[in-house]
Amino acid sequence: MxxxxxxxxxxxxAERAHDSVLCVGLDPEPAKxxxxxxxxxxxxxxxxxxxxxxxxxxxxxxKPQIAYFSAHRAEDQLERLMAHIxxxxxxxxVILDAKRGDIGATAEQYAREAFERYAADAVTLSPFLxxxxxxxxxxxxGKGLILLCRTSNLGGAxxxxxxxxxxxxxxxxxxxxxxxxxxxxGQIGLVVGAxxxxxxxxxREIAPTVPLLIPGVGAQGGDAEAAVHAGWRGNADRTTGxxxxxxxxxxxxxxxxxxxxAEARRxxxxxxxxxxxxxxxxxNVPG
Numbered sequence: 001m002x003x004x005x006x007x008x009x010x011x012x013x014a015e016r017a018h019d020s021v022l023c024v025g026l027d028p029e030p031a032k033x034x035x036x037x038x039x040x041x042x043x044x045x046x047x048x049x050x051x052x053x054x055x056x057x058x059x060x061x062x063k064p065q066i067a068y069f070s071a072h073r074a075e076d077q078l079e080r081l082m083a084h085i086x087x088x089x090x091x092x093x094v095i096l097d098a099k100r101g102d103i104g105a106t107a108e109q110y111a112r113e114a115f116e117r118y119a120a121d122a123v124t125l126s127p128f129l130x131x132x133x134x135x136x137x138x139x140x141x142g143k144g145l146i147l148l149c150r151t152s153n154l155g156g157a158x159x160x161x162x163x164x165x166x167x168x169x170x171x172x173x174x175x176x177x178x179x180x181x182x183x184x185x186g187q188i189g190l191v192v193g194a195x196x197x198x199x200x201x202x203x204r205e206i207a208p209t210v211p212l213l214i215p216g217v218g219a220q221g222g223d224a225e226a227a228v229h230a231g232w233r234g235n236a237d238r239t240t241g242x243x244x245x246x247x248x249x250x251x252x253x254x255x256x257x258x259x260x261x262a263e264a265r266r267x268x269x270x271x272x273x274x275x276x277x278x279x280x281x282x283x284n285v286p287g
Contacts, residue, residue, distance in 0.1 A: 007121045007144030008186065010093040011211060011242055014060045017091060021232065021279060022272045024055050025097070025215070025248030026064040026081070030072065032253050034260040044069065045077035049084050051252060054261040055268045056089035061121075061244050063213075065097040082118050093121035095213065095244070099148065101126030107136040115140045122146055124191060124213070127174055131182055138185055144211070145187050149174045149203060152193025152216030161199075171199060172206060179207035189213060194227040194245070201230035208233060208241055215246040217271070224271065228278035235283055247271055 015021060028044045030037070037043040052062065062085055069078040085094055096118055100110040114123040114137070122144025125134055137145050150160050150171040160171040168176070171192075178188045189211035192200045204212065212231045217224045224245060233241030251271070255263035 005121075006142035006186075007093055008211065008242075009142075010091070010121060011060060011144075011244070012239060014092050015239060015242060018057055018059060018272075019276060020058055020060045020272045021228065021243050021245050021275050022059050022268060023061040023063050023095070023213070023244045023246040024051065024059050024251050024268060025246045026051065026062055027068045027248045027252065028072075028074075029068065029253075032256070034256045035258060038256075041072040041074060044072060044074045045080050045084075048077075048081050050261050051264050052081070052085055053088060054265040055251070056085070056092055058265070058268045058272050059092060061093045061095055062089075063095040063097050063244075063246055063248075065248075079118060082120065086119065093144070095122045095124065095144070095146065096120035097124050099124050099126055101129050101133055103129055103133050107133055111137045111140060115143050122189070124148065127177070131177075134182070134188075138187060141185075143187060144189055146189040146191055146211070146213050147174060147178060149178070149190040150192045150196050150199040152195045156193065156196070172202065175203045175206040178210050183210065189244075191215065192231070194223065197223060197226040197230045200227060204231050204233065204241060211242045211244060213244045213246060215248075217245055217247045217250075224274055225278040228275055229282050232279050232282055234279075245275055 026048045028048055030039050030041045033043060033047050037047060064078060069075055096114050114120045124146045127147040134145055162170050164170060164173055178190050182188060190203060191213045192203045194214050194216035214227050214231055227245055231243040251264050251268050254267040
């Protein structure tokens with residue numbers, strides 16, 4: 001089972017080609033759709049495809065959240081959307097935000113769903129059932145496995161900040177596994193929220209090279225500049241520690257009017273430029 005292009009290669013190429021670390025999350029809520037599309041779940045594909053068309057040259061990745069589709073029985077629209085992205089933006093990796101976590105034959109079916117049905121380049125996973133819960137996904141060569149590590153929600157610390165017998169916090173242990181023994185195929189990344197910049201910096205210290213998916217910028221209140229400073233590593237020529245900074249609602253619902261696509265593009269580009277300013281400032285900071 002071989003990917004057409006390894007996720008990490010596609011990610012780094014998109015960063016360079018689009019001069020961007022911005023990921024647009026695709027979380028369609030029909031109640032927030034513009035104009036005559038409002039409350040019409042049959043327009044999920046139309047809305048998301050319009051956002052993709054307006055922003056695909058500005059992003060490092062797209063991240064559809066599967067629950068926003070399945071809740072409206074719109075899985076077929078998600079399949080169409082994935083195909084649309086591959087057509088209009090074949091250079092942009094797509095991360096299926098599913099946060100799956102199971103073992104054995106069930107994990108194999110979830111992997112098949114992500115990588116065969118939807119043809120995602122990467123998928124978000126929960127690592128809390130252990131290595132055998134992510135191993136079935138590794139059979140898909142080059143696909144990205146992005147593990148929950150230190151999440152952006154208020155309750156994330158309830159478990160993730162618990163101290164283990166080794167002395168490490170749980171999220172630190174996950175970061176060690178991702179940088180080391182679990183990552184023998186180079187497929188693993190981590191989810192670390194922008195709302196926890198100190199923990200984000202700690203994860204990057206432990207795992208200096210793995211991709212970090214950073215949600216929580218925009219509507220959740222995460223500081224975009226602080227997130228880039230804490231997580232991105234590289235120099236003027238090469239990224240050594242890639243980040244994928246995700247913004248969803250701020251881009252998707254920048255306007256409820258007929259100009260929603262143009263406004264989404266404006267907000268996406270403003271966010272991209274803000275992140276780039278922080279990235280270029282980071283180049284001149286040691287460490």
